[in-house]
Amino acid sequence: MNYLQSNANTNDTICALATPAGSGAIALVRMSGKQSLEVAMQLFQPASNQLTTETIKSHQQYFGKIMDGDKTLDEVLLTYFKAPHSYTGEDSVEISCHGSEYIQRRLIEILLAKGIRFAEAGEFTMRAFLNGKIDLSQAEAVADLIASESKTAHSMAMNQMRGGFSEKISELRTQLLNFVSLIELELDFSEEDVEFANREELNQLIIDLKKELAELIASFQFGNVIKQGIPVAIIGKPNVGKSTLLNALLNEEKAIVSDIPGTTRDSIEDTIVIEGYRFRFIDTAGLRHSEDTIENMGIERTYEKIEQASIILYICDMGTADPESLEDVLKEFRNYIQDKDKHFILVANKIDLLAEAPAHLQEILELETIFVSAKRKENIHLLAETLVSKVKEKSISGNIIISNSRHYEALQNALDSIQLVEQGFKNNLPTDLIAIDLHQALHHLGTITGEVTTDEILGNIFGKFCIGK
């Protein structure tokens, strides 16, 4: 609420650095609002002197100098975007300058001195929403798009940004609205005891709505996992080769442009992207550093870790593993994961130390076992394929996947309301009471795309954006 209070006045002009922080060849400073062009032209000395606020063309890049008093701050390219043909829907100006920290800072300082306000996080996108350029779920997709590090997270965000999810919600709302208008027609004629709405059709509609809402809700766990990275717990005794295995997996990945920083492996979080899926390896350092075997520790602490994981890799060292104690652990795990939506993969490492290929474990335990040599990079592709296959089982292609907890909650609330409507019909509640629940369902769906919104919702959404977007 504070967020919107401080920004209630969207009549003012805002500015921010739009490119990532730090120094680089080029940086982009953007302005949006009525004063953008006027202020820009006060600072800008175009290489061709003819240019004025009257003659400047929209979407045209002009070369010239940005002046800091009587000195040249930088040679830049300036572009004017005439409202409503801009990202925000307002008059906007983008200045492409040299990416030095001094120039970036100084240019912003000069704009602030001219009465331009420093933008709050997400304020450009919020203005795009307020000016009707995009709906709320599309605005949220912009933030997801920027944050996306893997192909799947990117696809999900792009689909949402291009309106796939919005259309689905809009479709559900239209169905509900038809329903509501029929119900309300009855209310208008309530004294005449007429039933305009075909009860059977209404029941079918409720069943359909429940199904579609439930499907969207069910997609959340998967969507969230795609966004955050699929959690994989790697467990096993010390020195079984966890790090070597992670590095070997990293090498499996193809076509990495190594000159672009922040590619696939984050050394802090240990995440690896394989075939476009991001896997997040859960730190089980507590176990690794213990001298005790996992069996002796009663695997209590392991359970805490794997509770968060979708996939559990248990790594054992084929050179030193004691088959019997291993069997005990694995059986216990098997019982544990039986009812859970988790995958268990046994990784038998260091097969290079063995004379012949072992198979007895796999037979005894009926557990999926991959025999690898992390050191020699043998069979690593099998492990990578297995990891990906576990995720692909729930393909995201075609289906709408939700990944935003706000949407999840709104859909959950809408489903609750629909279930109340259903019960209302069953219990023959008066139509006006049923109408209240229907309106609730409409309200909850409306919060997703922003037909219904509050300052608090907007603050929560845009406050999480980066500044400059």
Add this chain to the structure above:
Amino acid sequence: MNYLQSNANTNDTICALATPAGSGAIALVRMSGKQSLEVAMQLFQPASNQLTTETIKSHQQYFGKIMDGDKTLDEVLLTYFKAPHSYTGEDSVEISCHGSEYIQRRLIEILLAKGIRFAEAGEFTMRAFLNGKIDLSQAEAVADLIASESKTAHSMAMNQMRGGFSEKISELRTQLLNFVSLIELELDFSEEDVEFANREELNQLIIDLKKELAELIASFQFGNVIKQGIPVAIIGKPNVGKSTLLNALLNEEKAIVSDIPGTTRDSIEDTIVIEGYRFRFIDTAGLRHSEDTIENMGIERTYEKIEQASIILYICDMGTADPESLEDVLKEFRNYIQDKDKHFILVANKIDLLAEAPAHLQEILELETIFVSAKRKENIHLLAETLVSKVKEKSISGNIIISNSRHYEALQNALDSIQLVEQGFKNNLPTDLIAIDLHQALHHLGTITGEVTTDEILGNIFGKFCIGK
């Protein structure tokens, strides 16, 4: 040499990320070379379908989609810069996309798959040089401009980029060329024993050239200091308040846009920008962590540290300082710095612990003393002003300051050659021998702007650039 060998073919088309690495609202990927437009239009689906490689206008921003096969990779703004009206002088395309790490990486991957080559460091600017858009010292200024973090470093780089230094060198070369042509005219008529060149005028020219070269050379130390930060050694016993003082100095600085990262204070290097000057505080941790007093250590190690410094701040604690031992140290310092181009400032900290203002130290030692309370932020502005005044004594306004060690070396070599010419005249050496030294001087000046260049020079210069510039 490897650098240029690998890039000998500037007929191919290059691409790179031009904005700083990391995720942000917007990122810019640029291409330069003949294929730029053709490849861009293969991937780009403009919002208006009319656009073709024939109808696209230079410097116009077009909104549309970048396709990754049949999927949308991103919604972007694309700009075409028609040769020679681009940074490199070649056909160029800039794509302004969403700043996600995935999109940046994937877009580059797609371009590489289309046969575009990933640019080497500085290759865009090298092409600008090879195409005659800028000279070599201007190209170097681009790198300095991007790296500049303070107002003074920025001014110096901007002046150089706008050609101030190039003009100066060109002026010196013209004078030398006139000289050479006169001398060579004599050589052509050597058998007739004619003197076309007035010996007195020549001598005067040599004196002038020597003076101007010497001035430029002398500016290097200062220029380098401006670029790297003015080195300040803070020394003193433990707990005299070094950190508190640094923080207090930081607060003296005004108008910092705190939302822009990487502003003024680098916690690793302890640099602070005051009034546009960057001060780099030299780590004297070795002394600080010692339990011994600086006196007992024989101040040997301190000398090592202050050898690198332009300014030495000796901080003492007025609450606990023993005036007599302090006097001994300071006298020793005073003798030490006597013949050196260094400033010594005594900072008497913790004056809040004293009942009355002390003055005896200043009187006894005839050393500049600033009495402060870092804790209460008293008189910190005096210290800041003193630091700045020490630098301002050598004002950079108006004068050309060199900051590049390559230029320093070339000027030094040119001066050496000129001195050989001078000696040659004095010793009545044959004109043809003198001509050799004159040509050497011309050669060295020519390497600065790039009239004379080698692959090795180019490799050294552009190899230090960031990729994408």
